[in-house]
Amino acid sequence: MPTVHIRDNLDLAPSAYRLTLMGVILAEAEIYPDRELAINPGQVYGTLNGITAKDPAFGLEAVWIEISQRAQAQSLGYTVVDASTVVATHLNQILYKHSSELIGHEEVQQLMQLLAKNSPKLAEELVPGVLSLSQLLKVLQALLAEQVPVRDIRSIAEAIANNASKSQDTAALVAAVRVGVSRAIVQSIVGTDSELPVITLEPRLEQILLNSLQKAGQGSEEGVLLEPSMAEKLQRSLIDAAQRQEMQGQPVILLVAGPVRAMLSRFGRLAVPGLHVLAYQEIPDNKQVTIVATVGPNG
Numbered sequence: 001m002p003t004v005h006i007r008d009n010l011d012l013a014p015s016a017y018r019l020t021l022m023g024v025i026l027a028e029a030e031i032y033p034d035r036e037l038a039i040n041p042g043q044v045y046g047t048l049n050g051i052t053a054k055d056p057a058f059g060l061e062a063v064w065i066e067i068s069q070r071a072q073a074q075s076l077g078y079t080v081v082d083a084s085t086v087v088a089t090h091l092n093q094i095l096y097k098h099s100s101e102l103i104g105h106e107e108v109q110q111l112m113q114l115l116a117k118n119s120p121k122l123a124e125e126l127v128p129g130v131l132s133l134s135q136l137l138k139v140l141q142a143l144l145a146e147q148v149p150v151r152d153i154r155s156i157a158e159a160i161a162n163n164a165s166k167s168q169d170t171a172a173l174v175a176a177v178r179v180g181v182s183r184a185i186v187q188s189i190v191g192t193d194s195e196l197p198v199i200t201l202e203p204r205l206e207q208i209l210l211n212s213l214q215k216a217g218q219g220s221e222e223g224v225l226l227e228p229s230m231a232e233k234l235q236r237s238l239i240d241a242a243q244r245q246e247m248q249g250q251p252v253i254l255l256v257a258g259p260v261r262a263m264l265s266r267f268g269r270l271a272v273p274g275l276h277v278l279a280y281q282e283i284p285d286n287k288q289v290t291i292v293a294t295v296g297p298n299g
Contacts, residue, residue: 029056202296
């Protein structure tokens with residue numbers, strides 16, 4: 001399994017550290033071990049004396065302060081953490097972001113062994129019954145690439161087993177799994193809130209994409225292309241809508257037709273890294289959908 005190494009010199013101030021994966025640098029940052037980081041969560045009620053910086057994990061405005069300033073910073077609304085927590089949080093965020101690169105055949109085999117203990121017939125039916133270990137790995141990697149947890153291997157296995165006879169295409173199986181674990185996906189975005197604020201596509205644009213997909217052949221999302229000017233306008237419209245949501249402390253959710261969900265997820269996350277793209281079929285019955293914006297080339 002790939003490993004993440006931290007190179008640091010925490011006996012000095014400031015100290016630099018580097019997060020690497022298989023020799024590739026994923027992130028670098030600078031910390032002050034003898035200070036604490038006061039992070040602005042979005043609304044604070046004053047300023048602090050210290051060394052201005054950004055929280056390396058999420059890019060929030062922050063200030064490295066003296067330890068004696070902790071109480072003052074907290075009273076002003078800052079979140080205060082020590083240097084070791086800064087590094088640990090950054091590492092966790094990097095691992096989360098690159099989780100699809102960290103799972104391999106060995107990890108999938110371990111998940112299957114866990115499934116076999118609790119649901120032996122399901123495990124046997126899944127691998128090698130309907131999929132090879134390599135095919136299952138591709139499905140899990142695709143889920144992790146969109147930050148869908150794969151801990152609930154039983155629900156994932158059931159969704160695959162119920163749909164593999166229709167298609168063994170990775171994209172089709174991922175779509176089926178997402179519907180099967182949709183409650184967990186939505187809960188990870190909005191928690192227990194009953195309301196689900198979403199951004200939608202202009203109906204005409206969504207129909208253009210669906211027609212393009214149909215002409216390309218069902219499941220052939222690579223054949224669905226937006227002309228450059230339309231893609232640029234859609235991207236700008238999506239960024240504007242996302243910024244409005246983020247300013248209100250709301251998650252950024254794009255709700256689209258199932259057949260074009262994966263393609264729009266790849267497209268949208270290039271413009272808005274924290275974007276969640278859901279299909280209509282993935283909305284649980286207990287959530288009330290509220291449309292907060294409609295985006296498109298004319299938006």
